[in-house]
Amino acid sequence: MNTTLMVRIDGVKPTQGALGLEHVREKMAMTGEHSADTLPSFLRDHALRAVRGPGGSLHVIDHHHWARAWYELGFREAPVCVDCDFSALPPDEFIEAMNARGWFHPYDERGRPTSVERLPGTIAAMPDDPYLSIAAFARMAGVFEDPPEFNAKFAWADFFRTRVSGDFGTISGFAKALAQAIATSSDAAARRLPGLIA
Incomplete structure (x- = not known):
């Protein structure tokens, strides 16, 4: 259409x-x-x-x-x-x-x-889910890409949700959380997630 x-x-x-x-x-x-x-x-x-x-x-x-x-x-x-x-x-x-x-x-x-x-x-x-922002910026950093058949950001946001914490309300807090997220993307558990860039 x-x-x-x-x-x-x-x-x-x-x-x-x-x-x-x-x-x-x-x-x-x-x-x-x-x-x-x-x-x-x-x-x-x-x-x-x-x-x-x-x-x-x-x-x-x-x-x-x-x-x-x-x-x-x-x-x-x-x-x-x-x-x-x-x-x-x-x-x-x-x-x-x-x-x-x-x-x-x-x-x-x-x-x-x-x-x-x-x-x-x-x-x-729509309310704020800071982990969706973390996932978006991790994607921009080259951690993962969106496969055509799947919106990977939701899976990655949930992955980070259980592994990343911090003060998302400040620039420094968000930056630290993003650094944590990128570091955790090398965990073995991340290999099952869609779009991971090896």
């Missing part, structure tokens, strides 16, 4: 229970580097990927962090690429179809399972 349109950010629905706010801030900084001339093209290149659900609702399946970054910067609309239209499905079949494709990740900001019905209603309501 792959239809691209401009949509209000506060009108799209998350498909995961949390995001990493440090990762959001990094994307805010990247966006801020663009002038009025280059910004529209930059936004299109990072368009949110979404699925149309019952009643025409749009559910973001990729780029939650970009959506939150742009919302925090005061943007009210964002480009959305509609990958798939499930609007004709009743709610239970919609959830089933999304789950079959791995497009829902119903876990809260502590990595605990929740229900699809309890996911945040808006991008702005």
Whole structure:
């Protein structure tokens, strides 16, 4: 389908229970580097990927962090690429179809399972899971990559959750936690994780 349109950010629905706010801030900084001339093209290149659900609702399946970054910067609309239209499905079949494709990740900001019905209603309501930021920056550092069939950041965030601790609220604390995370990626247990770069 792959239809691209401009949509209000506060009108799209998350498909995961949390995001990493440090990762959001990094994307805010990247966006801020663009002038009025280059910004529209930059936004299109990072368009949110979404699925149309019952009643025409749009559910973001990729780029939650970009959506939150742009919302925090005061943007009210964002480009959305509609990958798939499930609007004709009743709610239970919609959830089933999304789950079959791995497009829902119903876990809260502590990595605990929740229900699809309890996911945040808006991008702005998504709470911070600092381990998602740790995983994102570990990926940027070359620890792992995302295989096409799997969003590896969730598995890596959970791996780090049980091995890394610290004060995520300060720059030095976050930096120490990230250093711990990169060090633990050489543990034997990390070899079973998706996308590990040897």
